[in-house]
Amino acid sequence: MLHHLHPGSLLRTQVALLSSIRASTASRSNCRNRPIDLVFIIDSSRSVRPAEFEKAKEFLQDMVDSLEIGSDATRVGLVNYASTVQIEFLLKTYSAKSALRQALARVEPLASGTMTGMAIKTAMEKAFTAEAGARTSSMNIAKVAIIVTDGRPQDKVEDVAAAARASGIEIYAVGVDRADMTSLRLMASHPHDDHVFYVETYGVIEKLTSKFRETLCGKDDDNGSAEIPVNGGIDDYGKGLDGRQDGYGINNENDEKGNNGLDACAQGHNCQHICVNNGNSYNCKCRLGYVLNPDKKTCSLSDACTQGHDCQHICVSNGDSYTCKCRVGYVLNADEKTCSRSDLCTLGHDCQHICVNSDDSYICKCRVGYVLNADQKTCSHLDACVQGHGCQHICVTNGNSYLCMCEEGYMLNADEKTCSRSPTCPQGHDCQHICINTDDSYICKCHLGYVLNADGKTCSRSDPCAHGHDCQHICENNGDSYICKCRVGYVLNADEKTCSRSPTCPQGHDCQHICINTDDSYICKCHLGYVLNADGKTCSRSDPCAHGHDCQHICENNEDTYICKCRLGYVLNADQKTCSRSPTCAQGHDCQHICVTSGDSYLCKCREGYVLNADLKTCSRSDACAQGHDCQHICVSSDNSYICRCREGYVLNVDQKTCSRSDACAQGHNCQHICINNGDSYNCKCRVGYVLNADQKTCFT
Structure with a gap:
């Protein structure tokens, strides 16, 4: 009959049985590696501790040791994943086992x-492609x-x-510790008995190496041998290949098939999950x-x-396990068990x-000096004057309060509310004088000497000459008074009002060349070769061209x-008068x-x-960017073309036009555990169970 064995005894029993079966199989056939394209897909999320990840890498190295590696034999690739996916190396990268082991050690x-x-x-x-x-x-x-x-x-x-x-990839799923069996299946x-594996810890994952060696090993076709199931789907460490089981195994001292030597379960049973021999009968049990x-x-399903x-809040059954959820208004903490109140405001509000x-919600409030509108979202400025005031004349809103002011011609009293007539013109009046x-x-x-303009506020200087004067010739305003002057050819008499003729051209006359007296005045003339200008005073050189040429x-x-000169495109002949066309x-x-000849001229x-x-005539460098460009961020003109650049915190994509936010973590970091991008920089965090040191990089328990 079957016994409920101690796990250690069970393991020894099953290992012994497995060794016996392997030896028997080996005696019947010579097993050799068949070439395969093998890709490991390894989970390195935060739940996998560093020591456990090293165990997983040892398992991969043991697997590599058990295979014949080469470009014409088995090729191996590795996909590493957590919240992101990283191809560590491709099937074509390594053909030597030693180099492959070193690459695994560096992951x-x-x-x-x-x-x-x-x-x-x-x-x-990307991994199972010809490239x-x-x-x-x-x-x-x-x-x-x-997949591990x-x-x-x-x-x-x-x-x-x-x-x-469906694309032809055979998938094996290996679950460790808290792995979800439903997801593995x-x-x-198919069949899952041959493709689904489970171990309790990474510490015993290396026990799967021999199982995979048998699975991935080619068999001789001549002897007709086939893969022998071990313990009806029970693996080396006492766990069912289709799920976790109770600790039942075969007693290696007695046949335990009943007095008649028959295995009751083998004779047929109707257990949905697990059949357990019990003497001449059997019992049914269920998977975990x-x-x-x-x-x-x-x-x-339990x-x-x-x-x-x-x-802490809500438990949700999920197959043979459960997940924790939080009530509305709370979020699940990193331990995936406890809950903290969510900050709804940080999640977005209006x-x-x-x-x-x-x-479980939020409310809107207004800053000081504002009141909430009826929509309970927007705010309007508080008008203190509308709320009531004691100003005699004028109320002016001032932030959250108000000020009283007086009308023109009045001033504010000491109570800062009432007004009294100003004893003088109000400060800030607009009279110019x-x-x-x-x-x-x-x-x-x-002021004296000025007159008030029509606007009743500004002043203009008065014109004494316009109000009457006794000058014989010319009256000229001079501040608040006037002075008399004489016309050209005359001098002012001693009374400073009347004028007498000058005996000669007056001193300081304005003839440019020659002054000639006339009866009442004088005239200007020019030297030879000059002509008198229209102003009758200045002279210009006479124009020989105008008199014939x-x-x-x-x-x-x-x-x-x-x-003589020639028009553009022509040259003066030897006679210094006629012109001939310029050749170029x-x-x-x-x-x-560049000069381009065009008819009688050039362009x-x-x-x-x-x-x-x-x-x-002159040229400026053209602005290629201004002619149109397809840069996502910044266009920079360069010689006869342009180049694209990105704003700070972005990097230029391979198309040399568009930009992507730079991944600070991918550029290199010194976080011991986890690097988290933060805009143009990054922050370090620790895995669950660790605390960040003061250096903000390393972690301790």
């Missing part, structure tokens, strides 16, 4: 999250993925795993997470929450001024004579870049990358 954990579905998708689309080193289907090389995880996936795995299997290929129904044969839990958390109080107001007056094109005055621009031009053009300025 580091990624820390947070468990995005198993994303990892499977990455392996299917990555996978061999074509025509070569009949098996594609194998081994200790947690529940945070994304969907069923559809992506099905797609991977959703990922693994299930309970036996009253019919003692079938099993129902409610893990009713078995006891440590959720308050114009201030958001205040309130139980003099303000004079009246009964109810004031009037403006001007024989220039074919252009006559230009030159002192008392003239010279080479005769002289003022183009900065200026610019070299490529430049544009002609408004003077049609």
Whole structure:
């Protein structure tokens, strides 16, 4: 009959049995490695402690040691994942076992999250490709993925795993410790007894090496041998390949099949899950997470929450395990058990001024000096004057309060509310010169020598000459008075009013060249070669060209004579009068870049990358960016083209046009455990159970 064995005894018993079966199998066939394309998909989330991750790497190295590695033998790739996915090396990267082991030793954990579905998708689309080193289907090389995880996936795995299997990838799922058996079955290929494995800790994961060596080892076709199931699907360490079981095994001292030597379970049973021999009969048991129904044969999913839990708020059964959730207004803490009140304001709100958390919601408030509007979200400025005031004249809102002011001509009394008439013109009156109080107001007056303008406020200087004078010739205003002057050719008499003729041209006359007296005045004349200008005083050199010339094109005055010049595009002949066409621009031009002959003249053009300025002669470098560009952030003109740049905190993508936010963690960091991007920088955090040291980088327990 069967016994409930001590786990250590069970392990020794099963290992002995397994060794016996292996020896028997080895005696019947010579097992050799068959070439495969093998990709390990390894969970390195924060639940995997550093020492455990090292155990997982030792398991991978043991697996590599058991295989024949080479470009024509087994090829190995590695996908490392947590909240992100990282391909550590491809199938084509290493063909030597020693280099492969060294690469495995260098792999580091990624820390947070468990995005198993994303990892499977990455392996299917990027690791099992011809570019990555996978061999074509025509070569009949098996594609194998081994997933090792200790947690529940945070994304969907069923559809992506099905797609991977449909593409020809055989998937093995290895669960450790808290791994979700339902998820393992959703990922693994069929039959699950051969593709789903579970171990309690990373400390015993190396026991799977021999199992995988047998699974991945090719068998001789000649002897017709097939893989022998061990203990009906029980593995080396006493756990069912299709789930966790109670500690039952075979007693190695007695056959325990009953007095007649028959195995009751082997003779046929109707247990839904597990059949346990019991003498000449058997009992049915259920896998972990299930309970036996009253019919003692079938099993129902147990409610893990009713078995006891440590959720602070809500326990939700999930297969053979449970998850914790929080009530509305709370969020789950990192321990995935306790809850903290959520800060709804930080999650987004529509308050114009201030958001205040309130139980499971929030309320809006306004800053001082504002009142909340009827929509309970926006705010309006508080008008203190509207709320009531004691001002006699004028109320003016001032922030959260008000001030009293008086009308023009009044001043505020000591009570700062009532007003009294000002004894003088109000401060800030608008009289330009003099303000004079009246009964109810004031009037403006001007200083001596000025008159009040029509606006009744400003003043203009008065015109004494306009109000009458006794000057014989000319009256000229002089401040508040006037002075008399005489016309040209006359001098002012001693009475400073009348004038007498000057005997000669007056001193200081304004003739540029020659002054000649006339009866009542004088006239100006010019020297030889000059002509009198229209003002009758100044002289200009006479224009010989205007009096006739024989220039074919252009006559230009030159002192008392003239010279001939030619139009643009022509040159002066030896007779210094006629012109002939210039053969090219080479005769002289003022183009900065290129001269192009055009009829009797020429045109200026610019070299490529430049544009002609408004003077049609000089050139400026063209602004390539201004002509249109497709830079996402910043366009910088460069020679005849342009380059794109990104704003601070972004990096230029490979298309040299668009920008992505820089991943500070990916640029290198010195966090001992977890690096978290924070804008253009990063912060360090520790895994659960550790505390960040004062250096903000290392962690301690």
